[in-house]
Amino acid sequence: MKKKFIANRFNPGDLRKFLRLIGLILLILSFTFLSNTDFALAQESTNSNSFNPQAILRNVLQWIDSLGTVGAIAFIALYIIATVAFFPGSILTLGAGVIFGAVWGSLYVFIGATLGATAAFLVGRYLARGWVAGKIADNKKFAAIDQAVGREGLKIVLLTRLSPIFPFNLLNYAFGITGVSLKDYFIGSVGMIPGTIMYVYIGSLAGNLAMIGSKAQPTNPTLQWAIRILGLIATVAVTVYVTQIARKALEEKVSSK
DSSP: OHHHHHHHHOOHHHHHHHHHHHHHHHHHHHHHHHHOTTHHHHTTOOOTTSOOHHHHHHHHHHHHHTSGGGHHHHHHHHHHHHHHTTOOSHHHHHHHHHHHHHHHHHHHHHHHHHHHHHHHHHHHHHHHHHHHHHHHTTOHHHHHHHHHHHHTHHHHHHHHHHOTTSOHHHHHHHHHTSSOOHHHHHHGGGGGHHHHHHHHHHHHHHOSGGGTTSTTSOOOHHHHHHHHHHHHHHHHHHHHHHHHHHHHHHHHHHHTO
């Protein structure tokens, strides 16, 4: 009886309103992101008197810079660990531009970010997926949406990777508790390439690790706006797309009864 009450408490109309609200919130975040002139650095600024992950990562980057040829391996390992541990990724991406240059830095960041994101996805999948699946099993509508999102996982992951609005570290774990397959999640990581190249290039303009993450760091306004516009388009696209998938899944579920 309790299960029946839970299943009937939510209807397609309520869920559509909820999805529209999520879409509105994402759009507001997008426009906030567009208006933020120091988007890459201000998001991760911390109080110097408190725990400062930027300072820690900058010190590690200084050590990596002194390693020579094996520095690339150390950097990739650091990026993987930082991603799983929720450390800020932009400071590492900018630092890669200083240490390795725009081309090699972009490659190393992409490898480290992809492997780190996959590791976090697997942690979320094996530690929390079973619990989530058990919770939504009582509600056939949510289960149907989860399955539908899983079938379209590649497109959804690709669009969210193109948008810097979605928190990178949190998104890695979040996808792990959805029905998205590991294969689609891994392939969808190619969506990180445009943003990676742009951030690494901006980092390469600094020429000094001490300058990254500071107000004195050189920037490229054209590239910054390119990232913002691309992020806005991807955010709107993924919001509309997921809403359509959810609506279609609900309609199919209702019509099959």
